[in-house]
Each structure stands twice: as structure tokens, then as C-alpha cells.
Amino acid sequence: MTSTSIVRDLSLPGDTILINGEWSDAGVGERFDVGDPSTGEVIGQAVAGGGQAAKAAIAAAASAFPQWSATTAYERSDLLYRAHALMIERSESLARLMTLEQGKPIRASRTEVKYAADFLIWFAEEAKRMYGRTIPSARADQRFVVMHQPVGVVGAITPWNYPISMITRKVGPALAAGCTVVLKPAAQTPLCAVAVFDILQQAGAPAGVINLVTANQAGPIGDEFLANPDVRKLTFTGSTRVGKLLARGAADQMKRVSMELGGHAPFIVFDDATPEHAARGAAMVKLLNTGQACISPNRIYVHASIKDRFVEAMKNRISGMKVGNGFIDGVAVGPLIDEAARERMEQQVSDAVDKGAKVVTGGSRLVDDEHANGYFFAPTVLTDVTADMDIYRQETFGPLAPIVEFEDEVDVIRMANDTTYGLASYVYTNNLSRAWRVAEALKFGMVGINDINPTSAAAPFGGVKESGLGREGASEGLLEYLDLKLVGLSV
Ligand code: ADP
Numbered sequence: 001m002t003s004t005s006i007v008r009d010l011s012l013p014g015d016t017i018l019i020n021g022e023w024s025d026a027g028v029g030e031r032f033d034v035g036d037p038s039t040g041e042v043i044g045q046a047v048a049g050g051g052q053a054a055k056a057a058i059a060a061a062a063s064a065f066p067q068w069s070a071t072t073a074y075e076r077s078d079l080l081y082r083a084h085a086l087m088i089e090r091s092e093s094l095a096r097l098m099t100l101e102q103g104k105p106i107r108a109s110r111t112e113v114k115y116a117a118d119f120l121i122w123f124a125e126e127a128k129r130m131y132g133r134t135i136p137s138a139r140a141d142q143r144f145v146v147m148h149q150p151v152g153v154v155g156a157i158t159p160w161n162y163p164i165s166m167i168t169r170k171v172g173p174a175l176a177a178g179c180t181v182v183l184k185p186a187a188q189t190p191l192c193a194v195a196v197f198d199i200l201q202q203a204g205a206p207a208g209v210i211n212l213v214t215a216n217q218a219g220p221i222g223d224e225f226l227a228n229p230d231v232r233k234l235t236f237t238g239s240t241r242v243g244k245l246l247a248r249g250a251a252d253q254m255k256r257v258s259m260e261l262g263g264h265a266p267f268i269v270f271d272d273a274t275p276e277h278a279a280r281g282a283a284m285v286k287l288l289n290t291g292q293a294c295i296s297p298n299r300i301y302v303h304a305s306i307k308d309r310f311v312e313a314m315k316n317r318i319s320g321m322k323v324g325n326g327f328i329d330g331v332a333v334g335p336l337i338d339e340a341a342r343e344r345m346e347q348q349v350s351d352a353v354d355k356g357a358k359v360v361t362g363g364s365r366l367v368d369d370e371h372a373n374g375y376f377f378a379p380t381v382l383t384d385v386t387a388d389m390d391i392y393r394q395e396t397f398g399p400l401a402p403i404v405e406f407e408d409e410v411d412v413i414r415m416a417n418d419t420t421y422g423l424a425s426y427v428y429t430n431n432l433s434r435a436w437r438v439a440e441a442l443k444f445g446m447v448g449i450n451d452i453n454p455t456s457a458a459a460p461f462g463g464v465k466e467s468g469l470g471r472e473g474a475s476e477g478l479l480e481y482l483d484l485k486l487v488g489l490s491v
Contacts, residue, residue: 062180068180
């Protein structure tokens with residue numbers, strides 16, 4: 001199947017800005033190319049929206065807000081149910097588009113589309129559970145009621161690594177709560193965003209309730225989200241650097257923020273775990289999305305007594321994974337998103353090797369015929385990794401698995417917590433008391449115990465420290481889009 005036929009299959013609008021129910025170029029003449037990271041081929045174009053388009057989209061969202069926020073929870077739920085059904089109906093075409101635009105293997109794209117649809121149905125259900133509270137008063141003639149109200153217009157900014165699910169994880173709860181939305185997707189994956197907004201619109205989202213501004217320059221749109229007083233909430237998934245910039249900017253008007261930022265996940269394998277089983281988990285979660293996930297393990301701590309068995313198993317698993325174009329049968333690892341990402345891998349590997357690390361497998365870019373035009377890098381295992389190496393501190397966002405030896409539980413907890421990040425963490429142990437003890441001691445928003453995927457639309461996803469603020473998914477995910485109001489009444 002050719003790239004044009006994959007894009008044509010979804011009949012996407014050619015003009016990629018959606019404002020007030022109309023697809024157009026919003027008066028912007030300029031477009032930018034969208035590429036396939038596996039082949040370097042141009043697969044389409046998107047409109048290069050800017051501050052003016054964002055302003056018009058915010059105005060549309062602000063004028064749609066009074067009516068949308070006055071709908072019943074059941075009406076909003078119905079919209080999300082319809083969007084869910086449409087997403088499932090189109091799931092194979094969406095998965096193909098994702099593999100084409102983002103590069104992940106087709107099976108992983110199918111899994112992501114399902115995960116994305118899960119947020120629509122989860123929040124279709126949660127919309128009806130926007131419960132308030134009554135509180136007993138110390139005064140006999142007084143009643144207290146706590147109610148929830150939608151925050152207003154939401155500005156949303158999403159990344160390229162999970163180009164569909166990161167959108168539904170924000171837009172689902174925003175719509176369920178009664179908010180209206182303006183979304184700016186990543187420049188690398190605008191077509192996936194267009195496909196999602198096309199679904200929402202065809203599911204019956206009224207004009208102005210959902211607005212999309214594609215762009216290759218994020219700054220002017222971010223600035224408009226921050227400066228425009230109609231935007232009352234900013235929800236962002238991306239790097240800690242940009243998240244801090246936006247959170248600082250949002251402080252000026254005290255806008256609500258949700259921040260899903262970077263991570264530097266520890267993956268701890270105790271001596272009572274089975275090293276081969278733990279290595280299987282570590283390899284799978286490390287290579288998930290070619291390591292381009294904020295929950296990717298970045299420091300793999302293995303007890304000295306089982307290290308050799310673990311490293312051997314990791315090496316066999318990782319070197320056995322086929323790297324290539326995600327449409328090819330049997331490919332388990334796709335390309336990196338761009339050349340800059342590949343250079344970062346080279347930099348981290350050479351810095352680590354200079355400081356004493358050993359490359360067990362991989363270690364360099366793949367440039368043979370099959371990989372010549374894409375941004376491929378060999379899945380890599382490094383041992384003898386130490387705290388002075390860049391890889392030990394900087395988020396890798398790629399297929400490098402650094403292994404660090406440890407001897408003692410207290411030590412490894414201290415090492416695992418010695419990071420400015422606090423998103424995901426993983427522990428392998430067969431000792432229940434230890435599992436509990438370590439889960440309590442880890443300063444992370446999520447802990448997987450013998451489990452590499454502690455994520456679900458039903459479970460709160462998010463971090464502590466510089467990994468962010470707020471939670472996505474679960475009942476907590478809805479609260480992010482609701483203001484709390486106390487009403488006191490004298491009877
Ligand atoms: P990544 O390294 O994953 O690309 P970024 O934080 O750079 O992480 O990007 C995540 C999202 O943030 C993308 O949609 C990107 O366009 C957007 N972004 C980048 N810089 C800014 C900015 N200054 N203001 C608003 N959004 C930005």
C-alpha cells in the first residue's frame with residue numbers, strides 16, 4: 001500500500017486547520033511537509049498555522065463554551081460514545097497512518113489506536129459521574145454544597161510519540177467536563193491529529209467546541225495560549241524544558257495547568273527475581289516505541305549476583321529484535337523520529353564509552369540498504385554505566401538500555417530516587433514485602449511491580465517532581481478540567 005493511498009483511505013481534509021466547524025487554511029498561505037521517518041519520503045502537507053489562527057480558534061472556542069457547557073452530561077457522553085465507535089470503525093486506517101507518519105510498527109500502532117479509543121469510552125462513562133459533595137455545617141441553618149464546573153476554554157499541546165492517544169487523553173475529559181478545546185499537535189504528526197478531529201467532528205461535535213491548529217512553529221501558538229485571557233487551562237505533554245516554559249507563562253494569569261513531562265525511569269531487578277523474566281520485560285518496555293516514551297527505563301539496576309545472566313538474556317532479546325519499516329512483517333522496532341534524535345543516541349553512547357561503559361550489543365546507527373533512508377539506530381545494551389555519564393541523567397528517548405550493578409536495597413532506592421524526574425519506575429522481585437517497601441519508597445508517580453505496563457485509561461497517569469503536574473486518565477483525569485465551587489446556603 002502506498003503512502004498516498006494510506007492518506008487517501010481516510011479522506012482527510014486537505015486544509016488542516018479546524019476553526020468553528022470549518023476546515024480551512026485560516027488565511028495562512030504557507031504549508032509544511034510531513035515525512036515518513038522510515039523512508040524520508042514526504043507523505044503529505046499541513047497548514048503552518050500561527051498566532052492569528054490560534055487567536056481565531058480560541059475566539060471560536062470561547063463563543064461555543066456557554067452552550068456546550070450547558071449541555072447535559074448525557075449529551076456529552078453520547079458524543080464521546082459516537083467518537084469511540086467511529087475510531088474503532090476506522091482503526092486499521094488510523095493505525096496505518098500512524099505507522100506512516102510516526103514510524104512505529106503496525107502492531108504497536110493498532111495497540112495505540114485501541115488505547116486512544118479507550119479514553120473516549122472511559123470519559124463517555126465518567127462524564128456521568130461528575131459528582132459533587134455535601135458537607136455538614138457547624139451552623140444549624142447552613143448547608144454546604146461542593147459542585148464542579150468546566151474550567152472554560154482549554155489550550156492543548158501534544159507530542160509526536162503517541163500521536164493519537166495523547167490527543168484523546170486530553171480532549172476526551174475536556175469534552176466530558178463541558179470544556180471547549182483548541183489543540184496544537186506536534187509538527188511531526190499533524191495528520192494523525194487531523195484524523196482524530198475529523199472523527200470528533202463527524203461524531204457530532206458542535207462548531208467551535210473542538211478546534212485544531214496545525215503548525216511547524218510552536219512558539220507563537222504557545223504564546224497566544226498564554227496571553228489570551230479566554231484560555232483558562234493549559235494541558236501539555238512534552239519535554240520538561242518546554243513544560244517549565246509554559247508553566248511559568250501560565251502563572252501570569254494563573255491559568256490551570258496539567259503537565260506530562262519527561263521521565264528517567266529506574267528499572268530495578270532484585271536478586272530474588274528471575275533474571276531472564278526481568279530481561280524480557282526490560283527489553284520489551286525499553287524498545288517500546290523505539291525507546292521514545294516518557295515511561296521508558298533509563299537506568300536498569302541489576303543485583304550483582306544475577307547481573308551476568310540478566311545481561312546475557314537482555315543481549316539475546318534485544319539483538320533478536322528486527323529493526324525496520326513498521327509495515328514490514330516481523331519488525332519489532334521502528335526508526336527514531338528524526339536525525340537529531342539519532343545524533344543524541346550517538347552522543348550518549350560515545351560519552352558513556354569514553355567514561356568506561358561497555359557496548360554489549362548495538363551502539364551505532366544502521367545504514368545498510370534496508371535502513372539507508374530512515375532514522376534507524378541499533379538497539380543497544382550498555383553495561384558498567386556510572387552516575388557521571390550523560391545517559392545516567394539526561395532523558396534518552398531512544399533504544400539505549402544502560403545497565404548499572406547494585407548490591408543493596410537501601411542503596412538502589414537512593415540511586416533510583418537520585419533524579420530530578422519522577423514519572424514511571426519498575427521493580428522486579430518475588431518478595432512481597434520487598435515489593436511493597438520499595439513501591440512506597442520510590443519517589444515516582446507510577447510503579448510497575450513485575451509489570452512493564454502500569455497504564456490504562458482507567459488508571460491515573462502522571463509524575464512528581466520535574467515530571468509534571470496533574471494526572472491523565474481515571475477519575476482524576478476529569479477533575480483536571482473542572483473548577484471546584486463551594487456554595488454555602490442559609491436555610
Ligand atoms: P519533544 O522533544 O517530544 O518534541 P517538545 O516539548 O519539544 O518535546 O514538544 C512537545 C510539544 O510541544 C510539541 O507539540 C511541540 O511543537 C510543542 N512545543 C515546543 N516548543 C513550544 C513552545 N515554545 N510553546 C508551545 N509549545 C511548544
